[in-house]
Amino acid sequence: MKIAIASGKGGTGKTTFATNLAYVLAEAGRRVQYVDCDVEEPNGHIFLRPEILRTTPATVATPEVDAAKCTGCNACGRICQYSAIVALKGAALTFEQLCHSCGGCVRVCPVGAITEKPKVIGHVEEGIARGVTFLQGRLEIGDVRSPALIKQVKARIEAGVATIVDAPPGTTCPVVETVRDADFVVLVTEPTPFGLHDLKLAVAMVRHLGKTFSVVINRSGAGDDGVKRFCRDEGITITMELADDRRIAEAYSSGRMAAEALPEYRRCFEEAARALGIL
Amino acid sequence: MKELVVISGKGGTGKTSVTAAFAALAQNAVLADCDVDAADLHLVLEPRIMETQDFVGGKRARINAAACDGCGTCLEVCRFDAVTRTQGADAEGPFRIDAIACEGCGVCAAFCPRRAIAFEDCVNGRWFVSKTRFGPMVHAELGIAEENSGKLVSLIRREARRIGESQGKDLLIVDGSPGIGCPVIASITGADAVLIVTEPTLSGRHDLGRVAQLAANLRAPAMVCINKADLNPEIARDIERDAQKRGIAVAGRIRYTDAFTKAQMKKRSIVECDDGPAAEDTRNLWSKVNDGF
Numbered sequence: 001m002k003i004a005i006a007s008g009k010g011g012t013g014k015t016t017f018a019t020n021l022a023y024v025l026a027e028a029g030r031r032v033q034y035v036d037c038d039v040e041e042p043n044g045h046i047f048l049r050p051e052i053l054r055t056t057p058a059t060v061a062t063p064e065v066d067a068a069k070c071t072g073c074n075a076c077g078r079i080c081q082y083s084a085i086v087a088l089k090g091a092a093l094t095f096e097q098l099c100h101s102c103g104g105c106v107r108v109c110p111v112g113a114i115t116e117k118p119k120v121i122g123h124v125e126e127g128i129a130r131g132v133t134f135l136q137g138r139l140e141i142g143d144v145r146s147p148a149l150i151k152q153v154k155a156r157i158e159a160g161v162a163t164i165v166d167a168p169p170g171t172t173c174p175v176v177e178t179v180r181d182a183d184f185v186v187l188v189t190e191p192t193p194f195g196l197h198d199l200k201l202a203v204a205m206v207r208h209l210g211k212t213f214s215v216v217i218n219r220s221g222a223g224d225d226g227v228k229r230f231c232r233d234e235g236i237t238i239t240m241e242l243a244d245d246r247r248i249a250e251a252y253s254s255g256r257m258a259a260e261a262l263p264e265y266r267r268c269f270e271e272a273a274r275a276l277g278i279l
Numbered sequence: 280m281k282e283l284v285v286i287s288g289k290g291g292t293g294k295t296s297v298t299a300a301f302a303a304l305a306q307n308a309v310l311a312d313c314d315v316d317a318a319d320l321h322l323v324l325e326p327r328i329m330e331t332q333d334f335v336g337g338k339r340a341r342i343n344a345a346a347c348d349g350c351g352t353c354l355e356v357c358r359f360d361a362v363t364r365t366q367g368a369d370a371e372g373p374f375r376i377d378a379i380a381c382e383g384c385g386v387c388a389a390f391c392p393r394r395a396i397a398f399e400d401c402v403n404g405r406w407f408v409s410k411t412r413f414g415p416m417v418h419a420e421l422g423i424a425e426e427n428s429g430k431l432v433s434l435i436r437r438e439a440r441r442i443g444e445s446q447g448k449d450l451l452i453v454d455g456s457p458g459i460g461c462p463v464i465a466s467i468t469g470a471d472a473v474l475i476v477t478e479p480t481l482s483g484r485h486d487l488g489r490v491a492q493l494a495a496n497l498r499a500p501a502m503v504c505i506n507k508a509d510l511n512p513e514i515a516r517d518i519e520r521d522a523q524k525r526g527i528a529v530a531g532r533i534r535y536t537d538a539f540t541k542a543q544m545k546k547r548s549i550v551e552c553d554d555g556p557a558a559e560d561t562r563n564l565w566s567k568v569n570d571g572f
Contacts, residue, residue, distance in 0.1 A: 008317050010457035011291010015482070040458035041288055041489060043482040081337060081385050102358055102384030141492045144429065144461040169290040169457050170316030173426045176379060193543050194295065198317040204423045209379065223540055246510075253480035253511035 001278055002163040004037075004182035006206070008198030010169035012188045013218035013242065014038075016252060018166040019047040020259040020269045021276075026131035027259075028270070028279055031161050034129070036136035037178040038168040039122060039149045045136060046255045050129035058137065058152040059118035060101040060145060067091035069113035076105035076114060085114075097144065122149040124156060133158065147177040154181070162278045171198075171205045179206065184276065185213040186239060192223040196230060203234070216272070219244040240272040280443050281572055282436075282451040284313075284470040284499070288486030290457035292478045293506040296539045297561065298454040299323040299548035302413040304565045305450055309443035310411065312418040313432045313466040314456040315404070323548055326409030326416045334419065334434065336403035336427025337383040340376050346395035347373035353387035353396060362387065379424055403427050406435060408442065415442050429461035436466065459493045467499045472572045474530065478507045479515035487518060491525055501527045502571055504564055508532035530571060531564030533557055 005018040015038070022034040036044040063076070063085055070091040077086035084098035085105050092105075096119055106114045122139040137153035139146050146168070157163055167178040179185055185206045189199040199215065206213045215231055220241035231238050242248065242258070242265070251261040258265040273279035285298045298320060302310050312320040342353070344365065353374055354362045361380035365373050376387070376396075388398035403426065406419035417439040419431055436453060443451050455466040467473050473494050477487045487503065494501040503522045508515045519529050538557040542549040549558045 007290075009291065009319070010287075010317070011289060038458075040460050041290075041482075041486040043289070043485060046481045046485060079385065079389055081383055100382050100384060102382065102386050103356070104384055104386040104389065107356065107386065108389065139459065141459060141489055142464070142496050144464060146458075146460050171424065172316050172421060172428050174460065175316075176424050180379065192540055193322050193546070194319040197319055197322055201317060201423070208423045222537065224544055249507075249510055252482075253478075253514060255481040 002157070002165060002183045003276060003278070004165040004167050004179045004185045005188060006167035006175055006179055006185055006202060007169055007188045008171055008202035009189065009195055012190045012195060014188045015043045015047065015166055016218065016258065017186065017188050017216050018164050019044050020257045021273055022048065022132045022164045023257055024259050024266060024269045025162060025273055025279060030279065033133035033135060033158060033161050033163050035153060035157055035163060035165045037150045037153055037165055039137035039139040039146050039153065040168060042136045042138055044166050047257050048129035048132055048134055050127035050134035052125045052127040054126045056124045057120045058122045058124050058149050059120050060148050061103065061116035062096045062099045062101065062119040063094050063105050063114045064117045065092045065094060066113045069111050071111055073110065075108045075110060079104040079108045101148065121145045124153050126156065133161070146174040150174060150177045171201045175205070176209065179211065180209055182211060185211045186216055187213055188216045188218055189227055190219045190222065191217055191225065191227045193226065196226045199227060199230070214239040217241045239275050240268060242268060280440065280449055280451055281471045282453065283472045283474060283568065284453040284455050284467050285474045285476060286455035286463055286467060286490060287457055287476045288459065288490030289477065289483050292476045292483060293539060294476050295319045295454055296543065296549060297476050297504065298452060300550045300561045301452050301565055303548045303550050304562065305452060307448050308414055308450040308452050309439050309446070309448045310414060310416040311435050311439035311451060311453045312416070313435055313453050313462065315419045315421045315428050315431050315462060316456055318418055318420065320454045321418055323543065323546055324411040324413065324416060325546060326407070326411045326418065328407045328409045330408040332406055333402045334404040334406050334431050335400045336430045337401055338385060338398050339378060339381050339383050339401040340385065340388050341397045341399065342374055342376055343395050343397060344373040346393050348393055349373055350392060352390055352392060356386050356390050404431060406431065408438065414448065415446065417442065429465040432462045432465035459490050463493065464497065467494060468497050470499050473499045473501045474568055475501055475503050476506055477503060477518060479505055479511040479518060481514065484514060484518050484521065488521065491527060495525065502530040502568060503527050504531045504533065506533045507535035510535045528571065530567045531560060533560040533564065
């Protein structure tokens, strides 16, 4: 069972929910893996404090032009949709950051002047955190290819184990890449107009992808009842509500999970895990 | 015209609430919402849309089933697992393209021996030119599960700049997106100043480190604001020390109250409907930021 935790709006509590869920499962003696696919800003490690046992560079293929062979015909420039390669005068030039690694230039070059070399876009880190199998991606600063890195993180997920996947915020490519092969999606929101607006976008996205999903309301009681009304009208299950409690925010600020620091909240996460069918 | 971009690294630290307050406090500014993944600024600024345009971010491949003879070239050349058989994995028959997986590279269309693949412009969203109570605003709506958000961000900034210049505005205020990926890079490249809104949590501090490094690499002059500063004063101090080491000015601290949430529910910026501590801090922040460039 692979459950993706996503949100639309950033900072609603994806990582809070994901890490606490993994923690209570491990405490109950279940095998569980936590996977941080928010590769731009991975934060799960702050709470689970894993021992990293293996770091693997993640690479994508980018073109390299043999200037001696290149005739400057610009067939590569014409096929490339991303302006990542072009021959204006003389041999073709590449712009690595724009490359999507489609391989079109290599294939189309009539004189075989283009080969591919691996380019590091980030790292995949694997470890163990108090009984939780830990996996995360960390994008190189300045790189834009988070979906490619997310794909490589997901390739290391062990099948047959309860898996909690922490998604990036938003509703576009990195989130779609994270969520597209999940068995279930939990959308974490907060009861505010911003939270509701972005929840609607996230709901549209998971419906478009054909996923079953539920909602978790964080900071419950802080705003209005718009999110609850929306869920009721749309027939969306609310898996959990986490109270707007400054103590949770304070624990969070210093890297402690609510289920760990505040025993009364542990049961909430256990109940959520049961509702999701993984405990 | 100067350009200020508000970003955060970590999501949910208060970028949009701060941007909305700046919109209210600035005189003669043009506004742009570049958080195109999850745009919220319009919920406070209530723009009146004057002009709507399609955003064509890229192209997408589509197989004409009648012309496809099932040779499998597209399947072989596609690097994005976007090509599948229409009738199960083993059956003979035409192929189809999964629009969600398709990256729009066009390699399948270029190499299809039957020329059975159309490669067409794809509308990824819409963008708007609007009027708000604080001045003109350019914003957008990306389609569901769409891509090319970096291109859309560049387009919105360009349009906002054009409108601002034609109307004699002296400031462009941009609401950015969380993270360090393509929309963020597209929103801060070439900006005159970047304000990073963070919070005193280990996550906020960690993410600030990465986004500040990105801003430095792109030579975008950065400032920091610590929202909810009294939630954890110790980490707030650590963040200030980090900022100092990086040569980033701390433009302000905002105290932790429910005033931002309350303002949001009234569809107002905090400085329009509140005169408590958080509103006062936000006003001070604005004068510091405004003086900064």
